[in-house]
Amino acid sequence: MAVLFIRTALFYGAIVIFLRIMGKRQLGELQPTEFAVTLLIADLAAIPIQSGSIPVLNGLVPIAVLLVTEMFLSILTLKFRKLRMIISGHPMTIIKQGKIQQDVMKKLRFNTDDLLEELRLQGVSDVGDVDYAVLETNGKMSVFTNDQNGLFYSVISDGKVDKKVMENLNLTSRDLLRIVRSHGYTDESRVFLMCMNQQHKVFIEGKQ
């Protein structure tokens, strides 16, 4: 019994340390990869705790491998936007400029009850008040009402331009370069993040 006591404490400590290394993001809203890691960690820890004949290392080594994989993947997704899209998916706009996107809802298998429930959870009782509703990659819905600035799209992320967003905002390459230069940056590659809404209101931050 004393062995079980020590094993449990050991795994508790190890998991807390590993989750801390993975970062605060792990403890909040989970991305698909993070969710998978969390599920697996719980399972991997439970087996050696319950069975005294299985070495502690049989639980700790796979958990360490998961930690390393998760960190490696997070570095890659930080650098490569396309990989981020493949792994985490991308936010889906369910209500766009006050209009419900039924094709998107069908694609997401999101019914009207789900939509109304999510809106209620965000404190919105009338769908008509909603300008934009976006289902984020972590499964939460962001809601923007008519009185707000509307949805800001990420046009440039880590120096890379998103052509689809540009099309969506009716923005030409020339316009973009002009905006970037007006904020004191030589070109798009110098920009860390640039967001813009339908009214072409801009947020821009340069690379450090």
Added chain:
Amino acid sequence: MSRYITTFVIFILTVSLTIYSSIYIKNHCKALNSLMEEAEYFIENSMYENAEAAVLEAVKTTRQKRAVLCVLTNHDIIDNLSNNLVRTLSLTKNKEKALALSEITVTREIIDAIFDAQLLTVENIF
């Protein structure tokens, strides 16, 4: 940054530990297998004192390395191996040729299973 360094250190430690444990177990299995081969040869030729010495050596080595082996692999397998070795030693001491030989065959099967479990094969992965 420190988070990445810690992860890298954990990665290096994990890989080193995995390689070390695999080599350690494989080496022990190889040593045991050759001792069992020796013992088998001696028993077949009714040289029981030599066979006993070989099996005793195997028992002693396993007892010495037991703590490390139990940290690296399943305790049940190591317990099985230890029990079989002790049984083989007892049968060899009592000059029970047929039983000792069959016990050696079983022990070698266990050793091979431990060795094979360390190999990076499709069978082990899936």
